[in-house]
Structures are given as C-alpha cells and as structure tokens.
Amino acid sequence: MTTILDPGPDAPVSPDSAPALRLRSVTKRFGAFVANEAVDLDVAWGEIHALLGENGAGKTTLMRIVTGLYDPDEGQVEVAGTPVRFRKPQHALRAGIGMVHQHFTLVPTLTELENLVIAPSPIPWRNGAAAARRRADEVAAATGLRITPDQLVGDAAVGERQRLEIVKLLCGGARILIFDEPSAALSPGEWDELAGLMRRLADDGHAIILISHKLSEVFATADRWTVLRRGAVAGSGRIADATPDRLIELMVGEQVAERARPEPREPGSPVLSVRGLTVARDPGLPHGPRALEEVSLEVRAGEILGVAGVAGSGQAELVEAVMGLRPALSGGVDLGGSAFTARSPEEFYRRGGALIPEDRHHVAIVGDMTLWENVGLRALRTEPLARRGILRTGAARERARSLMAEYDIRAESEVLPIARMSGGNQQKAVLARELSAGPSLLIAAQPVRGLDVRATDFVYRRLVEHREAGGAVLLISMDLDEVMSLSDRIAVLAHGRIRGTVPGGSATRAQLGALMTSSEAV
Amino acid sequence: MIAKDLLTRIGVQLAVVVGAIALAAAMVAAIGVSPGDALSVFWDGTFGQDVNLGTTLTQSVPLLLVALGWIVTTRAGRLHVGFPGQVIIGGSAATAVGLQCGGLPMPVAVLATIIAGALGGMLWAAVTAWLWASRGVLEIVSSLLLNLVAVQVAAWLVRGPLQGSLDGQPQSKTFPNSTLWPAYDGIPGRTLSYDVVLLPICAILVVLVLSRTVFGFRLRMAGGNRDTARWSGVDPVREGVKAILISGGFAGVAGAALLFAGSAPWMSDGFEANVGFNGIAVALLARNSAAAAPIAAIAFSSLNVGGTALQAQLDVPSSMASVLQGAVIVLVLVAAVLLQRRVSRPSASAPATALESDAKDADPAPVAERV
DSSP states (O other), X not given: OOOOOOOOOOSOOOTTOOOSEEEEEEEEEEXXXXXXXXEEEEEOTTXXXXXXXXXXXXXXXXXXXXXXXXXXXXXXXXXXXXXXXXXXXXXXXXXXXXXXXXXXXXXTTSBHHHHHHHSOOSSTTOOOHHHHHHHHHHHHHHHOOOOOTTSBGGGSOHHHHHHHHHHHHHHTTOSEEEEXXXXXXXXXXXXXXXXXXXXXXXXXXXXXXXXXSOHHHHXXXXXXXXXXXXXXXXXEEEGGGOOHHHHHHXXXXXXXXXXXXXXXXXXXXXXXXXXXXXXXXXXXXXXXXXXXXXXXXXXXXXXXXXXXXXTTSSHHHHHHHHHTSSOOSEEEEEETTEEOOSOOXXXXXHTTEEEEOSOHHHHTOOTTSBHHHHHXXXXXXSTTTEETTEEOHHHHHHHHHHHHHHTXXXXXXXXXXXXXXXXXXXXXXXXXXXXXXXXXXXXXXXXXXXXXXXXXXXXXXXXXXXHHTTOEEEEEESOHHHHHHHOSEXXXXXXXXXXXXXXXXTOOHHHHHHHHHOOSXX | OHHXXXXXXXXXXXXXXXXXXXXXXXXXXXXXXXXXXXXXXHHIIIIISHHHHHHHHHHHHHHHHHHHHHHHHHHTXXXXXXXXXXXXXXXXXXXXXXXXXXXXXXXXXXXXXXXXXXXXXXXXXXHHHHHHHHHOOOHHHHHHXXXXXXXXXXXXXXXXXXXXXXXXXXXXXXXXXXXXXXBOTTSGGGOOBGGGGHXXXXXXXXXXXXXXXHHHXXXXXHHXXXXXXXXXXXXXXXXXXXXXXXXXXXXXXXXXXXXXXXXXXXXXXXXXTTHHHHHHHHHHHTTTOTTTHHHHHHHHHHHHHHHHHHHHHHOOOTHHHHHHHHHHHHHHHHHHHHHHHHHHTTSTTOHHHHHHHTXXXXXXXXXXHHO
C-alpha cells in the first residue's frame, strides 16, 4: 500500500485552533467485513478536502460515522479539538456538521420553503415560514444559491432539489459541510457556481469535504486530498503536488486505459423521431406553463444523440412524454419507423425501446425484490422466461448469473435483494436489464450519475458498443464532458426548447454553453 | 448466514409462545384459577379431544381465507379492512344461492355455494376497488364504511327476502342438506368439515401464485415500487384492483364456509362473528407470510375455542381469551420490530451487503422513509 506523507494543512489557520475535523484510527466493521480500517483524516478550517475512492471504498461509511449515522467500532472523532461521540445525526448537526447527500432527504409533497422549515432550526419555537424565507434570502444573498420557495419539491428537478439541500444545511448553521457527489446533478454553469460557493465558504472559515469521482472538479476546487481504497487510507496530500493519473492509480490500484472517442460512422435510418412535441409543465393545467415547446429531434440507428442542457430544462418531461407517462399537448413521436401514437411504457418496450432513467432508485428498481427479479423485471413477464403465466425461475436465475458476469455486477448471489447492493452495482444491473433486451433505441438519462471511474468507463463502453452494433442511443446528460465525448450529434435543450443541434466532433464547451443559456431559438 | 437468520426467527417465535403462555398463566392466576387446571382444560378444549380438535381446525379455515386475502392485498401495496363486509355479503350470496340448490346433487350444490360466496365477496370488494381506482377514495376508508353497510344489508336480508324461520326469527330457512359442506363422520357431532383441506391448499396456492407466476410477479412489482412498475409497463392501479378483488373473493368464501361448514345450518345476522378482523390479526401473527398463515390461523382459532372451554368449565370470562389474542398480536409485532432492527442495522446479519456496497444504498432510503 502506498502511503504519501501528508505535509499537513497548508490553509491559513490560527496557531491555537485545532483542525475542524480529526479522525484517528477509525475502524468500522459490518460482521466480517471491514468497511473502514484505521482511517486517519484531518480537515482544517478553511480548506476544501477531497475524499476520493471507488464505489465501495468506504467513503460513505466514513462520512456516516462523521455525521452520526454509524458508531465507529474503534478510533476517535474530534471536532475542533473536542472528542465527540454522536448518537444521532442531530448531534452531528448541532456540532455544525452537515452533509449534502446523494439521495436527497427532502419531503416531496411539501414546498421548498416548507422543507426548510422542517429542518432543525436554531430557534425551535419560531420555525415560521417567514423566518425560513428570510434565512433563505440571506443565504441566497451571501452565496448566490437561490431557491423557488413555493414550488413543490416533488415538481423540482434533481438539480433544484440538490440546491435546496445545500441551502437547508446553510440555514441550519453548518460549519463543516460534506458534499457527496454534488456535481452529479448540476449543469456546468451551476457547478462553476457551486465550486465558487465552496471556495467562498472555505475562505469564510468553513471546512468542506468534497466526495467526487470527477478528478477535474477535484483539481479545480480542492486544497488537499485523501484517497480511500478498500476501506483504508491509500494516501493523502496536497492537490498542488498531485497528478490525476497518480490519484486514479491510488484509487483503483491500476491504470485505467484511455477511452478513445468513438469513430465517426454513417448513421442509418431514424429510430426515434420527435416532431414538434409540446408538453405542459403540470399535466393538470394544459394551458399553464410549458415544459417542452415544439421540440423536434431525431435519433438514427448507429448514432448517439446527446441532449445537453442544465437541470430542469425539460429533460425529464421529454423522457416521460416519449414513454407515454406524460400526455403531450401536441406533436408526434415515431418509434421504430412508424407512428407511436398510443404511447405507453409497455408499448415503448415492445417496439424495441429501453430506458436507463435518471432516478433509478425510484423508477428503475424494486428494492425488496432480488437481483434476479430486478434484472428480469420485463423479461420475466414474457417468453421464454415465463411459459403460460408460470415463471421459469431456474432459467431466470441462470440468466441473471450470466448477466452478472457479463456486466460485472458484483453481488454475493443473485438472490440478494437489490436494495442491499451498492449504487454502482444497481446501475449496472439496470444497464444489463436494458441492454440484454436487444433494444433498437436506448434512452440513457444521466447514466453514470454517482458511479466511480471504473464503472463509468464500463457504462460508456457499453453505450458505444451498442452504437457500434447499430443501435440508437439518446443520451440525456447535464455533464458536458460526457455529452461531448460520446455523442455523434448534440442537441441543446434550454427552457424546454431545442436551441440548436451541433456535430459532436467539433462542438466546443463555449459553443454549447452559449446555446444552453441562450434565450433565442437558433 | 441464512441458517443463522432462520434460527433467530425461530428463536423469536418460541419466545413469543413462551411469553404468551406466561402472560396467560398470570392472567388466569390473577382471577383465582390455577394455571395448571386452565392449561389442561384449554388443551382438552382445543386439541386434546377429537370433537374439539375438529372445531378448532374447522373454525381456522375462514380465518385463514381472510388472512390470505389480506396478504395478497398487502403484497400489491394496498391496504383495506373490508373483510367483515365481504364475509357478510359473500355469506349472504352463498345463502341466497344455496337455498335454491336443494334439488341439485351434493358436489354441484356445494360448488355453487362456494362460487356464490366468492362472487359476493368480490362484488363488495369491487365497490372499494372502483372507488379507489376511479375516484381516488382511499380503500381503507371506503372498505371500513362499507362494513357498516354490509351489516345492515345482512340484518335486512334475514328479516326480509331471506327470512325463512317459521317462528319469525331473523334468520334464513334451514339450508338444504345437499348444500352443506361434507364433514368427517368419524367424529361425534361431525365437527371436522372437509374444508380443512383448504388450509394447506390455499396457502400453498397463494405462495406459488405470488412467487412463481407472472400474475404474482406483476402484483409484487406494483406493491414493491409503484413507480418502477409504472415505468416498466405494469399499471399499479390495475394490479391493486385485482388484489382487492381477490381478497374479496377469499373473504366471500370464508363467509360461505362460516355458514355451510358451521355449527348452525342457517344464516342469522351475527354469523360473521368477527372473522373479518380476526383474519387480519392472523395475517399479522403470520407476519404476512402465506406459508405461516395456516399455523397462525389454527393458533388463533384455538384461542377462540379454548376460551369457550375455559368459560364453560372454569368460569374464566371469554373476554380473557380476547385479551390474550390481543396480547399475542402485540408480542408478535414487538418481535417483528426487534427483528427488523437487527436486520436493518447492518450488523453481524448483513456482511454480504456491506461487502459490495459500502452500504451506500442499503440504508438511507429506509431511514428517510421511517422519518
């Protein structure tokens, strides 16, 4: 195991102040499995500390110890020099430690403002909406993070929800902020804004822990880094002294091969055509605001069409309208060469569609069902895995095992409930299910959200392979690098309109960024 | 690991049994009856004598049917409490049909009562299902209120259209012999109806349908995650409606069993005898497992039957049996919660999970849901 000597925090700290957070030999076991082994970590006030590692390296477990969700088996946690032992997450909050989770902790049936109100407030007997609104305004003034107070969280896009999470913590007075994959849901512009915000918070004396799989972000924002591998610290040091290759090597224990841009090729006939699709933001209000306005696009066989845009530009509505989960006010969809008028998910799949949805937790898996049942969520309902209404469980489990091998899904067995698997493996299971159906069209929305370097690479390879095999891919993403490195053509969606379509090979960030923020149709 | 899990479960169940017996002993001792006497009377009154064994088993059948209905609905993610009403309407329909079947050969007549019961129960459940599916009326509310309607309907039937007793009592005519469900002749009083074969058959059927058929798979998808079901082409509303109808069918057959395999061969307005709600208790006792439901049903039925024996021979008030039933349910639920804690806290029982997951997705959702 490589250990790099940590030269220690170099951020300006007054000599008498202890580090914001100090972990000493923290060990956490789950039965025979050691999730964290003798982890040491120092985070100073005023620094951004990047915590790196693959999915399953123990980052989340460590952060759960820090935020009071888990009790460490051994070792010590100190906040500002005082040993602490959190029995509940509330204790950690009170000590000023707040975490922006990957899976949001919001109540979807309340408005954004109401979600702020239910957060633990420093003045419990005055948790009125007015106070929360004032706090939110203060935070917005200080940090530029603005919320839409009266929007229902259920109606908010993922990016907006994340913004709300951050505002919630800041309103609660957090001083040590932990960001778990914060950029996963943000557009490049929003990310730049968040990066600036993190820097400002750090300069104000906050301590920031950034968990990210994107090294570009880490190098752009962090002061120091710590890499975890298989639960133990593989190394730590100053960002200024590190290189991306070095960190990747520490994370995965090997070099990951460079992935080449897919070769350009002549696309075939259109698989999916969307013509003039107009969709209401609220299906109950057909005359209200529009989520999509006259959207037209075409995905051809053997082509990856990227849809770029900031969160909440209408991506979710586009997917739902094509699937038939959301009524369209006007416009039409052709799928597989013929008009797809009576749209329903069932018919979508029957015509050769497949979907990797953005929100896999809620719409792609049934947590209590086993891995093999989830992998067979659709296949199990038809021949050959079902005969005359009877499931052929043996064959289905056999198939799941072979898909586990093919798609590198790591689980002890195919009978494990899928909720007990890691996010990366769940995503691979969804990918396996969708691609194994041999679809002609794959809609992939944020397909690598929250995945580590290796899993991301795996998913990208699969998408490109699908394209090479003559399949069509509609790649919806808020990550410009992802869209630019994979797409043959890029359509830019902003405020529910397609602002332009550019060839993937020659697109530049500036060009796309300009389209994403433009208000005029091109 | 799985074996260890199972051992824990069995251990907990045994603890529940011991706890229940201890509690019962304390209760009878408190009213001045020797626990030893009580236990021997209870045993004789439930399993020890053939006559009583027959009664215990026969009375467990309607409980089981209702419990299976509950289990099917919860698997589909629905929750309704309309079993009493469905039992009553099912029984009434079976009565109406059975009274017309005097001339038919016995198997046909019996089958007719079963089908009529199932259809009656389904009809009543259909009202709930329709209100929920088309109008969004919460099924738990509509079914609860429909129970009250069903009670009044039955009261009217036995005083009106179905009234048939010569002295004007609110009860139907005596059922024709050919419609009475066959019973084992070797036991005096013919207390053991052959419908006890439904105990294993129905339980196994439900287990298999849920785990091994496309029908059950769709049902479980809808119950496991509504949105995932919708997004992959399964309409959760449709599955919910099916499940509610099936549970109504089960409850309706339970109503028919209460009448045509019961002690009195006619319908009176109190025939439901709380089977509808007790069946839910049986499902809870079986922790919503169809495989465990028959045992839970027999255990629950023995508490009913044994309670009567205790009252007759030792003057123990029959409400004591009800108290004990309640206590058993609470014990089981407490045990369930304790087991859940053990499982959801990724401690010794979940190493396999953590191995791959860094427990990232194993936990936060449940935590959020609990809040």
